[in-house]
Amino acid sequence: MTKWYRENAPITAEKLADELMRLKRGSVTRRHFLGVTGLGLATAVLARAPGLFNATAFAEDLGTQMSLATWPNYHDPATFEAFKAATGVAVEVNVFGSNEEMLAKLQAGGTGWDLFVPTNYTISTYAKLGLIDELDLSKLPNYDASTENARFTNEGVIDGKTYAVPKNWGTTGIAVNSAKIKKPVTSWKEFFEVAMAEADGRAMVHDYQLTTIGNALVSLGYSFNSVKPDELAKAEELLIKVKPHLYAINSDYQPSMRATDAWMTMCWTNDGAQLNRDMPEIQFVLGKDGGEIWSDFYAIPKSAANKAAGYALLNYLMTPENAVKEHIANGAPTTDSRVLKLLPADVTSNKIVYPDEAALTPLEFGAAVTLTDPGRAELMARFKSA
Amino acid sequence: MSKVRPSPWPSPPAGEGTGAAGSLSPFEGESDWPAGRMRAQFNTRFNGLTMRAAKNTKRNLVTAALVAPAAAWLCVFLVLPFIAMLVFAFCERAPEGGYQAAFTFAQFANLPTRAAAFWNTLMLAPAGALLCLLVAYPVAYYLAVRANPRYRLILVSLVVVPFWTSLLVRTYAWMYILGSRGIPNLLAMIGIEDVRMLNTPGAVLLGIVYGYLPLMIMPIYVSLEKLDRRLLEASADLGAKPVSSFFGVTLPLSLPGVMTDVALVTILLLGEYLIPQLLGGGKVFFIGNALVDLFLQSRNWPFGSAIAVTLVAVVVVVLMVAMRIAWKVAGTRQVDLV
Numbered sequence: 001m002t003k004w005y006r007e008n009a010p011i012t013a014e015k016l017a018d019e020l021m022r023l024k025r026g027s028v029t030r031r032h033f034l035g036v037t038g039l040g041l042a043t044a045v046l047a048r049a050p051g052l053f054n055a056t057a058f059a060e061d062l063g064t065q066m067s068l069a070t071w072p073n074y075h076d077p078a079t080f081e082a083f084k085a086a087t088g089v090a091v092e093v094n095v096f097g098s099n100e101e102m103l104a105k106l107q108a109g110g111t112g113w114d115l116f117v118p119t120n121y122t123i124s125t126y127a128k129l130g131l132i133d134e135l136d137l138s139k140l141p142n143y144d145a146s147t148e149n150a151r152f153t154n155e156g157v158i159d160g161k162t163y164a165v166p167k168n169w170g171t172t173g174i175a176v177n178s179a180k181i182k183k184p185v186t187s188w189k190e191f192f193e194v195a196m197a198e199a200d201g202r203a204m205v206h207d208y209q210l211t212t213i214g215n216a217l218v219s220l221g222y223s224f225n226s227v228k229p230d231e232l233a234k235a236e237e238l239l240i241k242v243k244p245h246l247y248a249i250n251s252d253y254q255p256s257m258r259a260t261d262a263w264m265t266m267c268w269t270n271d272g273a274q275l276n277r278d279m280p281e282i283q284f285v286l287g288k289d290g291g292e293i294w295s296d297f298y299a300i301p302k303s304a305a306n307k308a309a310g311y312a313l314l315n316y317l318m319t320p321e322n323a324v325k326e327h328i329a330n331g332a333p334t335t336d337s338r339v340l341k342l343l344p345a346d347v348t349s350n351k352i353v354y355p356d357e358a359a360l361t362p363l364e365f366g367a368a369v370t371l372t373d374p375g376r377a378e379l380m381a382r383f384k385s386a
Numbered sequence: 387m388s389k390v391r392p393s394p395w396p397s398p399p400a401g402e403g404t405g406a407a408g409s410l411s412p413f414e415g416e417s418d419w420p421a422g423r424m425r426a427q428f429n430t431r432f433n434g435l436t437m438r439a440a441k442n443t444k445r446n447l448v449t450a451a452l453v454a455p456a457a458a459w460l461c462v463f464l465v466l467p468f469i470a471m472l473v474f475a476f477c478e479r480a481p482e483g484g485y486q487a488a489f490t491f492a493q494f495a496n497l498p499t500r501a502a503a504f505w506n507t508l509m510l511a512p513a514g515a516l517l518c519l520l521v522a523y524p525v526a527y528y529l530a531v532r533a534n535p536r537y538r539l540i541l542v543s544l545v546v547v548p549f550w551t552s553l554l555v556r557t558y559a560w561m562y563i564l565g566s567r568g569i570p571n572l573l574a575m576i577g578i579e580d581v582r583m584l585n586t587p588g589a590v591l592l593g594i595v596y597g598y599l600p601l602m603i604m605p606i607y608v609s610l611e612k613l614d615r616r617l618l619e620a621s622a623d624l625g626a627k628p629v630s631s632f633f634g635v636t637l638p639l640s641l642p643g644v645m646t647d648v649a650l651v652t653i654l655l656l657g658e659y660l661i662p663q664l665l666g667g668g669k670v671f672f673i674g675n676a677l678v679d680l681f682l683q684s685r686n687w688p689f690g691s692a693i694a695v696t697l698v699a700v701v702v703v704v705l706m707v708a709m710r711i712a713w714k715v716a717g718t719r720q721v722d723l724v
Contacts (some may be wrong), residue, residue, distance in 0.1 A: 107484055129482060201582050209667055209683070248585050248667030261566045261584060324585045372482045377684035384501040384668060385676045 011037050062077045065090045066309035068100055069116035071296070073271055076329030083316050089309045097251030099206035099371060106131045114310035117167055120155040120295045121210075121366035127163050132299045135162045141313040143318040146337065152295035152335040155365075158353050164297035165318065170269035171363060172211050172292040172357070175253075177283040180263040187289040188219035191244040192238060194264065202266035205239075206251045209380035210366050211292060212239065212353035218290040225367035232375050239383045249384060257282060260289055273331025273352045282350045286359045293363035295335060302327055468698070474691035483685025493692035500693060503676040508589065508700070510672070511655035514594035515648050521595055522602035523644070528604070530610035531636075542607070549600050557593055557664045564589050564665070585667030593661040598651050599657075605650075609643025610636070645712045652708075654702055673697050 011019070013121045016037055023033040054229060072095050080091040086157065094113065096102050105111045107129070119180045126132045137143065143165050145153070156164035176185050183198050185191055195203035205212045214224040216235040243249075247262045253273055256262035256281065267275070272284030300319065316322055320338040327334050327343060333353045334340050340348065348354055372377055475493055480486040525545070533541055548556065562568055564583040572580050583589055613636060621631040659674030668675075673693065680690035 083693070098683060100683045100685065104483065106683065106684045108681075125482065151534050207683075212509075243669070247582075247670060248669060250668055256565075259566050261582075372483070374479060374684075375687075377483070377686065381676070381684045382499055384679055385500050385671050 017107055018245065021127060025358060029151055030177050060097055062087055062089050062309045062312055063306050064088060065092060066114040066306045066313060067092045067094060067112050068313070069094045069105075069111065069113040071096060071117060071268075072255050072333075074117070074330055076326050077318070078329070079322065079326055082322070083313055086316070087309075087312055089312065091313060095252070097278070098210070100377065103131075103371065107302070111303065112305060113299060114304040114306045115298055115300055115313055117296050118164065118212075118299055119366065119369050120152075120297065122299060122371050123164050123299065124158060124368050125371050126299065127158050131302055132163055133302050134163055135165065136311070137162060140165065140315045140318055142315050142320075144336075147337045148338070149335045152154075155175040155178065155295070155380060156297050156299075159169060163315070164299035166335040167271070167296040167298055167317075168327065168330075169293070169295040169335055170332045171286055171360070172215070172294065173269070173272060173284050174289050175257060175265050175267035175272050175282055176277055177257065177260060177263040177279075177282050178359060180260065183209055186285055186287070188215045188287040189268075189289055191264070192216070192219050192242055195242055199264045200245045202243075202247050202261075202263040203245065204248050204253045204256060204262045205242075205246060205248050207384070208251050209376050210360060210370055211378055212249075212383070213368070213379060214292060214366070215266060215287070218287060221289070224290055224364040225370050227369055227373045227375055227377060232379055234382060239379075240386050242382065243386060244382050268332075269329045269353060270299035273350065278330065283340065286363065287360060288359075288362065290362045290364060294366055296332075357380050401459055409519050413707070425724075471691045471694055474688050475695050477685045477691075479688055483687075485687040488688075492716045493689045494696075496689060497692065497696060503673050504696075504700075506587075506671055507656055507658075507673045508592070510591060510657070512648075512652050514591055514598070514655050514659065515589060515651040517645065518595050518598050518602045518651055519648055522599055522647075523606060525599075526603045526606035526610055527636075530607050530613070543609075545600050545603050552658065553597055554664075557661055557695075560589070560596065561664055562595055564592075584665065585653045585669050587670050589669045590662050591664040593665040594655060595656070596652070597661055601654075602647050602651055605643050605647045606640060632709040641715060642712070645708070645715070649705065649708045649712075652704065656704070657702055658698065 019033055020027070022028045023030065066089055068091050070093060074095075076092065080093070084090050094104075098347055099119050100120060102116060103122065103125070106113075106116075106126070118132075123132075145162070148166060149169075152169040153166045156162060156166060174185055174188075174191050178200070181194060181198050183190075183194055185194050191203075200322060205215075213232070213235055216238050217226050217231060218224050219220055220231070220234050220238065222231045222235070223229075245289075249255060251258070253265040253267065254275060257265055257275055267284060269284070272282075275282040276284055298313070298314050300307060304310050317326065320336065320342055323334065323336065323339045324342040327339060328347060331347075331350075334343065394618050429432070438448045474485055476491070477485040478487050478488040478490055479494065516519075527537065529541055561584060564570075568583075570581040570583060617635050617639070618631055621635050622628075626634060652660050659678060662670050662672045662675055663678075666672075666675075677690055677693055677697075680693065
């Protein structure tokens with residue numbers, strides 16, 4: 001060992017042996033050991049060397065995989081490939097058709113999700129039940145609350161604490177294949193009428209209590225969020241009457257609409273934009289009698305196994321340059337003015353994605369009570385098993 | 387027509403001399419061949435009068451050690467969960483979902499609201515099993531009796547090979563075959579427009595027959611293959627036509643296999659979830675689908691448990707009825723259905 005090396009080495013041999021014993025005894029953490037010996041840095045440097053270990057070093061160990069719970073057709077697969085290339089973390093995507101299903105899985109425990117996509121009305125319940133943690137915004141340097149549209153993001157913040165950050169907003173409207181259905185559909189009332197007539201056997205409703213029951217309520221002139229037993233009873237009557245005429249009860253309606261198995265469906269903005277982009281005869285309309293306006297968020301479950309990777313992916317998605325690609329691919333409107341500036345004009349002028357304010361006026365945000373209301377939950381289950 | 391249960395143990399290979407261990411055995415002619423040993427152990431267990439006490443204890447210990455892993459497994463993963471389910475069934479749904487302590491029969495009182503799902507399941511499961519049988523029997527008969535023995539292995543493999551692909555993937559394939567771009571599209575070409583196949587009870591039945599066919603074919607094939615050909619020759623010698631030979635000899639002799647099969651497939655179908663979910667589009671609803679819904683959507687664990695307990699009871703009743711029928715048909719109680 002040269003004199004130069006002894007003087008410049010990050011740690012002496014004796015000290016290294018000493019620290020190693022401390023680590024083995026459990027007196028210090030692995031992180032302390034890697035830091036004080038310089039081994040962490042060395043690993044990081046080696047990892048950066050191309051062709052040696054193909055992973056970028058991060059301050060924290062991100063692992064090699066993480067799990068995301070989200071909705072059907074809601075992301076650009078290229079995003080996850082790019083994230084993997086940048087961090088070495090593979091993202092496993094789990095798709096759900098309702099917030100209730102996500103809640104059920106989180107309540108049962110052991111989901112393994114490191115990041116998930118809840119809708120505005122669920123966040124207060126998740127926080128109350130202790131299923132999500134307040135976000136550590138210092139780990140999300142690319143998120144900027146000041147550029148977000150508060151109309152869509154306020155439900156992520158409870159008592160000044162940020163539990164969730166917005167993904168995008170949207171609406172729940174009606175997708176109609178105009179090549180198959182000639183009668184114009186402009187309201188939920190007409191949706192259910194056409195479903196039992198011209199679109200007999202060709203209409204779909206979500207496998208999701210909020211929108212299926214909510215839109216049935218709207219068609220009868222009640223609030224989208226009603227939990228009043230007499231109004232729910234009327235909605236149930238309508239749904240059970242319409243059920244034999246439906247094509248399917250499924251929240252993943254894009255495959256059926258694309259194959260023209262189904263001609264009309266309850267439809268979220270982003271799916272409406274995707275369908276209309278590829279098949280212009282599929283039109284997306286908002287109910288003039290009402291319906292839902294929503295915003296989806298990203299949150300990290302308390303039970304997440306790989307929170308570091310969850311934060312890393314979230315920060316990646318909050319970067320405007322990455323978010324803009326996601327928005328172009330999935331077609332949902334953004335809540336972030338930084339992203340809005342980057343979006344091409346043909347997206348921002350698309351009336352499906354950014355409808356006129358007047359069309360949004362009759363719409364309602366989902367209310368927290370609908371998530372846990374036993375009456376609505378049981379109604380949906382009865383409707384499906386009827 | 388009677389069928390006597392064959393010995394469950396294979397006979398030791400002929401001509402193998404009795405070794406050192408064999409000479410200790412009280413059973414004449416027993417070798418130290420493993421099956422022989424096991425038979426010795428089990429015989430000890432049930433009529434061990436001939437054994438010395440010390441030997442008896444040791445063998446009992448060995449038996450216990452052999453049985454313990456399976457027993458523990460069943461206890462932890464079958465008995466305990468079932469008890470938990472039974473307890474949940476008398477609880478009530480917590481306000482935000484799940485369960486909370488209570489003692490109520492409300493869940494069982496609520497069962498009629500799922501009558502349609504029970505009815506669907508109890509109609510489609512046996513119907514699926516019987517349809518499966520109608521398709522499977524000729525195939526099994528051909529394989530076991532008619533097929534050239536040289537190609538039999540290949541033909542049997544062809545039945546089994548699809549099992550190597552996940553049922554999920556194969557059922558998804560049916561979604562495309564039955565969807566607008568599949569068969570309905572072909573029908574449209576010959577002028578039959580707007581046929582809808584997917585998300586109908588027929589699609590579910592088709593998926594069931596397809597999915598469970600190998601499970602139906604194999605046991606029937608095995609029971610037909612064991613058939614003593616001399617009986618058929620005797621039948622022919624006595625002047626029976628092939629058709630009456632089939633109905634008088636082959637079919638009755640294969641009945642135990644057939645009954646076992648129908649019972650097995652019916653029971654599996656009573657718990658089916660995947661096929662109605664994918665090919666029924668949430669409209670053809672089995673009890674399995676109702677269960678998933680209650681646990682994963684409405685988060686009503688107690689009601690879900692009550693339905694699950696009821697389903698288990700239904701399976702037991704179906705099995706008992708099937709067993710009685712089997713006894714009657716076979717004329718003996720020595721018929722195993724499962």
